[in-house]
Amino acid sequence: xxxxxxxxPLCRGTDFQQETARQDSRWGLTSHRMTLxxxxxxxxxxxxxxxxxxxxxx
Numbered sequence: 001x002x003x004x005x006x007x008x009p010l011c012r013g014t015d016f017q018q019e020t021a022r023q024d025s026r027w028g029l030t031s032h033r034m035t036l037x038x039x040x041x042x043x044x045x046x047x048x049x050x051x052x053x054x055x056x057x058x
Contacts, residue, residue: 006037006046013041 007014016037023032037046 008039008042008044008046010044011039011042013039015040016046 005014006016008016017040019036019038021034021036023034024030025032032049035048037048038044039046
């Protein structure tokens, strides 16, 4: 079984820059870590939270 390849929903590019981000809640009680995949062609940013996304089909 092959792993599906990530592609940009805007330009269909497949080359991404990976960054990590952290977002705190309004009152600072919780912190959310995200992985950002930035398309190198059009700079569209895909957000992935907790290593799961709508692209997981399990």
